[in-house]
Amino acid sequence: MKPFDLSLYLVLDPDLCGGPQGMVDTARIAAENGATIVQLRAPNWKKRQWLETAFALKAVLDPLGVPLIINDHIDVAIAVDAAGVHIGQADLPPDATRRLIGPDKILGLSTSNAAQMADVPLGLVDYLGVGPVYPTGTKLDASPVIGLDEFGQLMRAKPLPVVAIGGIKHGTAAPLIRAGADGVAVVSAICGQADIAGATGHLFIEITGGRT
Template identity: 70%
Template structure:
């Protein structure tokens, strides 16, 4: 299992960030202020846009130590030597992703219920995303909301690092960390915020206080 600090996991949204330049600047600012992972996710984009964004993000994040994860597109991850790939239940199977990436890259898998959690191929993945915990407007094809009680049950049953995702805003991270999440993934809590640095630091502070 490849180590990854999931504490504050930023999932980029090109619409909320204001396009490519806004995505890169938001990612850089967030990483400079403590975000540990940045995922490139732009489902409406063409491949060349994905590649341009991945190249720019790779260069911007290199000095920060934040991991660059590509959503779904293994070819883009390979093209820019990203840190890893995150896939959903209907994307390329984890076994194929691992075979293409090799043993040293990070592979994450989305889960949204107890059955999916029980079926996670632990020998092939490095972390799971669990959600949506709360209602979210940033993913049109999101699975049904899990809710706090079922999320806590999934955390009690998990056998690998897990990051919570879905509708997580300031004030909603602490209960998830206390329930056993290794980190929280956010979109609009950072993307599109008037002060990305301030938003990032506020979330990190909430996470640290919950862990204490």
């Protein structure tokens, strides 16, 4: 498996970033200023646009040593040799996904409650996305919000490294790290910000501070 650091996990949004080139520019600036992993997510795109943007993202992220994760589209991840794939509860199951991507790719799985976490096949999945912790407007089909207290309860029994997801912004990251998250996933806290470098840097500092 390729090494990965969940600390500051950027999920790209095509609307907030201003289209494919905006996503690539955002990813590059964020990776230069503290983002440790980047996910391509564009639910309304056609497959060709996924492929072209994934290649462009790899071209800027690989020299910086930042892994590219593809949301759901396993064929795109294989085609561009992405670092891994992130799947949800309604996507292909982890066993089928692992067979397709092989043993060396990163596989992340979204979970939102204790029952889902208990069902995670530990030998197949590498990390969990847990949430949404807070209300989010960037994922319209998100599960119900769990809140910080329930998130902390889930962290006490986490079977794998966890990245907190859902509505996370500057000022809310450190409490999640202190509650047991290995990292936080953000969208609008970086995508669409006037100062992407500054927004990323402030989040990275907050996350680092949450570990002390």
